[in-house]
Amino acid sequence: MIRTHLTPRAWRALAATGLAVAVALVVAGCDTQAQDQNQPPPPDVGVAAVLSEQVQDWNDATGRIAAVESVELRPRVSGYVQRVAYAEGDEVKQGDLLFVIDPRPYRAALQRAEAELARARADAQLATTRHARAQQLIDASAISRDDFEARSAGRAEAEAAVRGAQAAVETARLDLAFTEVRAPVAGRAGRAMLTTGNLAQADASMLTTLVSQDPVHVYFETDERTYLRHQAMSREGTRTNVDNAVRVGLADETGYPHAGTVDFLDNQIDPATGTVRARAVLPNPDRRFTPGMFARVQLEGAAARPAILIDDKAVITDQDRKFVYVVGEDNTAQRRDIVPGRIVEGLRVVESGLAAGDRVIVNGVQKVFMPGMPVAPKAVAMRGGAPIEAVAKR
Known part of the structure; x- marks a missing residue:
């Protein structure tokens, strides 16, 4: 056994060093515990599974409501x-x-025409009688041929006068009716x-104008590409040029609540705009449409196709890119770049970037600051973002 002899000063120095080390260890442990206590919990976010549904493509256009029949009423007399x-x-x-x-002048004109007709008929009756007598006399060689032909011409002239008087009566009667x-x-x-x-x-x-009320027309312009696509579908036999469905919304309406069909396509494309004029017919039993109204129009596109749908609130813009946050099995938010499409029934179509089964952050996306951040997901419905429990109770 080796004994080490230290001076009192050395013992005091060694004790001070050990005390400092112990204090440092205690302070470090306290700092670590304080950091663990100050770290915030993962934020609560609403997560919804993407929807995979059949969607119908629609082509947007703007149009104007017009009456099927419009008349500028003018007098005929x-x-x-x-x-x-x-x-x-x-x-x-x-x-x-x-x-x-005021019908009085025309009523008097009708009476005058009827009087002229009565006189013409009397003259015709007399001419007919004279012609019959002349026929008997010419058979007996009692009158000359010239006299007989003059009386025949007189009868024909009287009959023509009757027809003229009848036409005058009809004209006067029409004027009175007008x-x-x-x-x-x-x-x-x-x-x-x-x-x-x-x-x-x-x-x-x-005098005034008249416009029919039910149904109404909506005129709109569609681009050349859409026109060619519909022509192709017509040749394939899926539809004709004038049976495409349309949906219409007015300026104070959300979406396109009114349905109609195309009944006319123009026979040429405007070379200045590259568009073709189309017309749809819409029922108007409640008189919602008034000629001249602005209308938002959607023309039915290609046949229905499967698509991935998400709530548009989940889409984030990063300069020229669009992305969403997808929650994985470890409850961390992962960035997923997407190619968004059009809005269908209130949901955004995702052309690429997502697959069936992905869970997307819909509510609370602003709480996620960076990819890989842990979150506390709560299941919500993709449409409306309501909790699953609330949707089930409806």
Whole structure:
């Protein structure tokens, strides 16, 4: 056994060194424990599984609502307006009385024409009687051939006069009927351009306008590529050029709640714009559409295809790239670059970058600061982002 003899000063130095080491170890342990206690827990995020569904592609366009039948109502006879027989802005039926033009001059003209017809018929009757008598006399050689032919010509002239008088009566009767201006089509009548006491000129003065209400047309332009694709589908027999479905939304509506079909495609493409004019027909039983309205139009594209769908809130923009955060089995957020497509039924189509079964952060994506960050996922529904439990209770 070897004994080491230390001086008192050395013993004091050694004790001080051991105390310093012990204090350092205690401080280090406290710092490590403090760091562990100050580290925040993983953030709560809403995670939803991507949806794999059949989607229908639609081509967007803008259009205008137009009436199927639109009439500028003008008088067929001249005269002073005697009465406006409708309420401005009301819907009228075909044949309803709208305006009355003073009929008295035309009633007098009809009576005069009827009198002329009666006189012509009397003359024709007399000419017929004379012709019959002349026939008997010519058979007995009692009159000359010239007299007989003159009486025959007189009968023919009288019969022609009857036909002329009959035509005059019909014309006068039509003019009298035209003093009552009636609706040629059913629809909504505009304001009266001429009121009682004003002179209406035949075929010149406009009385009012009429526009039909149900159904309506929507005119829109579609690009050349879309037109060619529809032509190809027509040749393949999947549809004709005029049976494509359309969806329409108005300026105050979300989405495209109204459905219709294309019933007309123009016969040429505008070389200045590279578009072709199309027309769709829409039912309008509740009078939601008014001619002249702006409309957002979607034209049915190719046949339905499978696609990956996610909530658009999950998509993050990084300069010219789009990406989402996918939660793996270890509950860490991993960045996944995607190629987004169009919006379908409120969800974003993902053309590439995701696969069926991937779980995407939908709610709380702003809490994720970097890839690989641990998170506390909570299952939510992809549509609406509501918790799964809440969706199940609906």
